[in-house]
Amino acid sequence: MTGRGTRTPAEGGASPARTAAAGGAAGTAPLGAVGVLAFLAVWELVPRLGLVPGRYLPPATEVLAALAARAAEAAFWVALWDTVLAWALGLAIAFAAACLLGFAIGSLPAVRAFTTSTVEFLRPVPSVALIPLAVLLYGTDIGSTLLLVVYAAFWQIYLQVLYGVADVDPVAEQTARSYRLSRWSRIRYVTWPSALPYVLTGLRLGAAVALILAITAQLVIGSPGLGREIAVAQSSGAIASVYALVIATGGLGVAVNAGVRLLERRLLHWHSSVRTEAAA
Amino acid sequence: MSAVLEVTGLRKVYEGGGRRVEAVGGLDFTVPAGQLACLVGPSGCGKTTLLKCVAGLMRPTSGSVRLAGEPVTEPPPDMAVVFQEYGRSLFAWLSVADNVALPLKEKGVPRARRAELVRRALADVGLSDAAGAHPWQLSGGMQQRVAIARAIAYEPRVLLMDEPFAAVDAQTRAELEDLIRGLWQRLGVTVLFVTHDIDEAVYLGQRVLVLSASPTRVQDDLAVDLPDRRDQLTTRGDVRFTELRARVYARVQAAKRGERPAPDPSAPPAPAPR
Numbered sequence: 001m002t003g004r005g006t007r008t009p010a011e012g013g014a015s016p017a018r019t020a021a022a023g024g025a026a027g028t029a030p031l032g033a034v035g036v037l038a039f040l041a042v043w044e045l046v047p048r049l050g051l052v053p054g055r056y057l058p059p060a061t062e063v064l065a066a067l068a069a070r071a072a073e074a075a076f077w078v079a080l081w082d083t084v085l086a087w088a089l090g091l092a093i094a095f096a097a098a099c100l101l102g103f104a105i106g107s108l109p110a111v112r113a114f115t116t117s118t119v120e121f122l123r124p125v126p127s128v129a130l131i132p133l134a135v136l137l138y139g140t141d142i143g144s145t146l147l148l149v150v151y152a153a154f155w156q157i158y159l160q161v162l163y164g165v166a167d168v169d170p171v172a173e174q175t176a177r178s179y180r181l182s183r184w185s186r187i188r189y190v191t192w193p194s195a196l197p198y199v200l201t202g203l204r205l206g207a208a209v210a211l212i213l214a215i216t217a218q219l220v221i222g223s224p225g226l227g228r229e230i231a232v233a234q235s236s237g238a239i240a241s242v243y244a245l246v247i248a249t250g251g252l253g254v255a256v257n258a259g260v261r262l263l264e265r266r267l268l269h270w271h272s273s274v275r276t277e278a279a280a
Numbered sequence: 281m282s283a284v285l286e287v288t289g290l291r292k293v294y295e296g297g298g299r300r301v302e303a304v305g306g307l308d309f310t311v312p313a314g315q316l317a318c319l320v321g322p323s324g325c326g327k328t329t330l331l332k333c334v335a336g337l338m339r340p341t342s343g344s345v346r347l348a349g350e351p352v353t354e355p356p357p358d359m360a361v362v363f364q365e366y367g368r369s370l371f372a373w374l375s376v377a378d379n380v381a382l383p384l385k386e387k388g389v390p391r392a393r394r395a396e397l398v399r400r401a402l403a404d405v406g407l408s409d410a411a412g413a414h415p416w417q418l419s420g421g422m423q424q425r426v427a428i429a430r431a432i433a434y435e436p437r438v439l440l441m442d443e444p445f446a447a448v449d450a451q452t453r454a455e456l457e458d459l460i461r462g463l464w465q466r467l468g469v470t471v472l473f474v475t476h477d478i479d480e481a482v483y484l485g486q487r488v489l490v491l492s493a494s495p496t497r498v499q500d501d502l503a504v505d506l507p508d509r510r511d512q513l514t515t516r517g518d519v520r521f522t523e524l525r526a527r528v529y530a531r532v533q534a535a536k537r538g539e540r541p542a543p544d545p546s547a548p549p550a551p552a553p554r
C-alpha cells in the first residue's frame with residue numbers, strides 16, 4: 001500500500017491530511033474557548049477605554065445584544081435563509097458541473113490539453129468583475145448572486161477534480177481493465193473513489209468561496225440575504241447591527257467548513273488521511 | 281493437446297523521456313491448455329512487461345499473442361491477473377469481500393453464487409475472518425492473498441501471476457504454493473507463474489521457462505519431470521528436484537551475466553502436457 005498511502009491532493013494547504021489533523025484536535029477545544037473569551041474581553045475593553053471610538057467599534061456586549069435582538073426578528077431568518085439558499089444552490093450547480101466536466105475532460109488527455117490554456121485564462125478572472133454582467137442579466141434577483149457563486153466555486157472544484165482524475169493509480173486502473181470492467185464501472189468503482197479525496201477538497205474550498213461570493217453579491221448588488229442586511233444597517237447608521245450581522249456570516253462560514261469536514265471524514269473513512277482510528 | 285497461449289516474436293520497446301528500453305526482444309513460446317508454466321529471469325528482464333502484453337493491457341511493439349487462436353488486443357474474458365504491486369491493485373475503498381466480488385458482479389454472476397464464490401475463495405486463502413476488513417487493515421502477505429482470492433473466485437481459464445508470493449513469509453508461502461497447485465489441479469486452469477525464486481519455479485511448475493536479461497529471449501525451456509503429487513518435504517528432498525534446481529540456477533546465472541541463448545541442438549523438446 002506504500003504508494004497509495006502517502007498520496008494527498010496537490011493543493012497542499014488544505015489536503016485531506018490536514019483534515020484528519022484538525023479532526024483529531026479535540027483536546028485543544030478548551031484552550032480554543034479560552035482564546036475566544038480573551039478575544040471578546042479585549043474587544044469589550046478597547047472601546048470602553050476609549051482606544052477606539054465606540055462609533056466605529058461598539059463593545060462586544062452591545063454587538064451581541066444587537067445580534068440577539070436581530071435573531072428575535074423574522075427578517076433576520078429570512079435573510080439568513082436567502083443567503084444559505086443562494087450558497088447551497090450555487091454550490092450544488094458548480095459541483096455538478098465541475099464533476100461532470102472534470103471527469104469527462106480529465107479522462108480525455110487530448111481534450112484536457114486543448115482546454116488547459118482557456119481554463120488558465122478564465123480561472124483567475126475574479127468573480128466580482130462579473131457583477132455588472134450579473135446585474136445586467138438578473139437585476140437584484142437571486143440569479144445574480146448565483147452567477148457569481150457558481151463561477152467562483154466552479155473553478156475551485158473543477159481543478160481538484162482534474163487533479164483527482166489524473167491521480168488514479170495505474171495499477172488499480174489496469175486491474176479494473178484486466179477484469180474487463182466497463183468504462184462506466186471503472187469510473188464508478190475506480191476513478192470516482194480515487195478522485196474523491198480531491199473532489200471533497202474542492203468542495204470544501206468551493207463552499208468557502210461560494211459563501212464569500214454570496215455575501216459579496218448581496219452586499220454590492222443588493223440581492224436578498226445577509227449581505228444586503230449589512231448594507232442596509234450600515235446606511236442607517238446601526239453600527240452594532242453591522243457587527244452583529246458580520247458575526248452571523250462568520251458563524252455561517254464556520255458551520256459550512258465544519259459540515260464539509262464532517263462529510264470528508266464520513267466518505268473518506270478508508271483514505272490514509274482519515275484512518276486515524278484504525279492506526280490507533 | 282492444443283496450445284492455449286501462443287506468443288510469437290513478441291517485442292516490446294519502451295520509448296519516452298529520451299530513454300529507449302528494449303524490454304522484450306523477441307519471445308517465442310506456447311503454453312498448452314492446462315499447463316502450469318513458471319517463468320524465471322533476472323530482475324528487470326521484462327517479465328512484467330511480457331505478462332501485461334499477454335493480458336492485453338499493453339500493445340507489443342511487434343509480434344503477437346494469441347489466446348485459444350484469437351489475437352489478444354484487449355483483456356480477454358476468462359483471464360485473471362495477479363499483479364506484482366498487489367497492494368495498489370486492491371481497491372482501498374472496498375472491503376476485502378467487495379474487492380473479490382467486484383469482478384464477479386461485472387461478469388454478471390448472480391448474487392447468491394457470487395457470495396458463495398467469494399466465501400470459498402477467501403476460505404481457500406485462509407482469510408475468512410477478514411471479509412469485512414479493508415485491504416489497508418491487513419498485512420502485506422494478507423493483501424497478497426486477497427489479490428489471489430480475487431483471481432481464483434473469478435474462475436479464469438488462464439491465470440497470470442506476477443511474483444505473487446514475494447511478500448509472504450516462508451510458511452505462508454509454502455501453503456500458498458500448495459494452494460495454487462491444488463487449485464490448478466482442481467480447476468484445470470492454465471497458469472503462467474512469474475517468480476524470481478528458482479526453488480519455487482521448480483516446485484510449482486510442470487515446466488520452467490528461463491528468460492535472459494533484457495532484451496529478453498527464452499534462455500532455456502525445461503520440463504519438470506517430477507511426480508504430479510508434490511509435497512513440500514519429499515519433493516524438495518528429491519534428487520531430481522535438486523538436479524533441476526541446479527540447472528535452472530546455472531541458466532539464470534548465465535542470463536545475468538548476459539550470455540545469449542546458444543542455438544543448442546540438444547535442447548530439450550517442449551515438455552509433454554500433463
Ligand SMILES: Nc1ncnc2c1ncn2[C@@H]1O[C@H](COP(=O)(O)OP(=O)(O)OP(=O)(O)O)[C@@H](O)[C@H]1O
Nearest residue numbers: 294295301303322323324325326327328329330494
Ligand atoms: N512503463 C515503462 N516505461 C519505460 N520503461 C519501462 C516501463 N516499464 C518497464 N520498463 C523497463 O522495461 C524493463 C523490464 O521491466 P519489467 O517491469 O517488465 O521487468 P521485470 O522482469 O518484471 O522485473 P522485476 O523482476 O524486477 O519485477 C526494465 O528495464 C524497465 O526499466
Ligand SMILES: [Mg+2]
Nearest residue numbers: 327328364442
Ligand atoms: Mg516485474
